[in-house]
Amino acid sequence: MDKQKILIVDDDENIAELISLYLIKECFSTEIAHTGRNALSLFKTYNPDLILLDIMLPDIDGYEICTEIRKTSQVPIIMLSAKGEVFDKVLGLKLGADDYMIKPFDSNELVARVKAVLRRTAIQPQASTLKVETDHQGDYVEYDGLLINMTNYTVIFDGNQIDMPPKELELLYFLAKKPNQVFTRDQLLDKLWDYEYIGDSRTVDVHIKRLREKLNGDHNWAITTVWGKGYKFEVR
Numbered sequence: 001m002d003k004q005k006i007l008i009v010d011d012d013e014n015i016a017e018l019i020s021l022y023l024i025k026e027c028f029s030t031e032i033a034h035t036g037r038n039a040l041s042l043f044k045t046y047n048p049d050l051i052l053l054d055i056m057l058p059d060i061d062g063y064e065i066c067t068e069i070r071k072t073s074q075v076p077i078i079m080l081s082a083k084g085e086v087f088d089k090v091l092g093l094k095l096g097a098d099d100y101m102i103k104p105f106d107s108n109e110l111v112a113r114v115k116a117v118l119r120r121t122a123i124q125p126q127a128s129t130l131k132v133e134t135d136h137q138g139d140y141v142e143y144d145g146l147l148i149n150m151t152n153y154t155v156i157f158d159g160n161q162i163d164m165p166p167k168e169l170e171l172l173y174f175l176a177k178k179p180n181q182v183f184t185r186d187q188l189l190d191k192l193w194d195y196e197y198i199g200d201s202r203t204v205d206v207h208i209k210r211l212r213e214k215l216n217g218d219h220n221w222a223i224t225t226v227w228g229k230g231y232k233f234e235v236r
Contacts, residue, residue: 003029004118007048009039009065010080011057015103019052022107023114036060043069050076050118053097063095070096074165076117093206098167116193120166141176143235144219148173162214167192171207172215175223175233184230204231 006023010016011034020030031046033039036057043051051069055062066077079092079100092100098117101110140149147156150173155162164172170192175183183191185204208231212223224234 003027004049005029005031005046006114007031007033007039007042007046007051009033009036009051009057009062010054011035012054019110022111026111026115028114034058036062036065039065040068043073043075048075050078050114052078052080052114054080055092056082063091066092066095066097074163076120076166078113078117090202090206093203094210096165098165120170141173143176143221145217146176146215146219146221148176157215158217164214168207168211168214171204172211172223172233175231176221179221179233179235182226182229182232187230 006028008016008019008023008030010019010032013034016032016034020032023030031042031048033042034057036059039051039053039057040060042048053062053065057065062079066079069075069077074096076098077096079097080103081100082103098120099113101113139151140147142148145158147154148169149155150169153166153169155164155169155172171188174188174192188204208223208225215223221233221235224232226232
């Protein structure tokens, strides 16, 4: 079985090498980039399964790299930031990052987060191989103009396939699977992030906002806010 490939992007050579050692010990393959330009070049040739992306780099910052990669790929990205640096977690999520970690971090936590993100994306096929005729097979829910299939990780909205990172899709499916049931932000974090998530409720808010932007239309359902409580997939 081929080893999963991790691209480590960090201008601190010591930290990058240490992260690489942690991951190699866990049977991953790694490559290291110390600049943003080098990272973008390696991304094209190395074809990583996941990217660990430092925010502060000497040439192009991590936000710009994340934006550039998201133009062509949904490869999982975990953003890294040193404690004390200006780091907008919400901005990182808006740009398409799957997770973030604050340095210094425990090696066990790093490995756990990498494995958790890879598990969530393991069954997501490449968009070019998806076939509409398989959308009604497997584990799916369907509403007016919306079909969410967890077996092949597809979302069809008004007849069009919607590109959606795994965490957004899982959140949408979780809510749609239990229509009109209200979930607090803490409940959603607990149910959908399968590790101890160090963050705040804004993480959920960002994902909800992105879902609403992608699923904007006149239908008999909506992702609604229940003020003072949380969110629900409301079916009218």
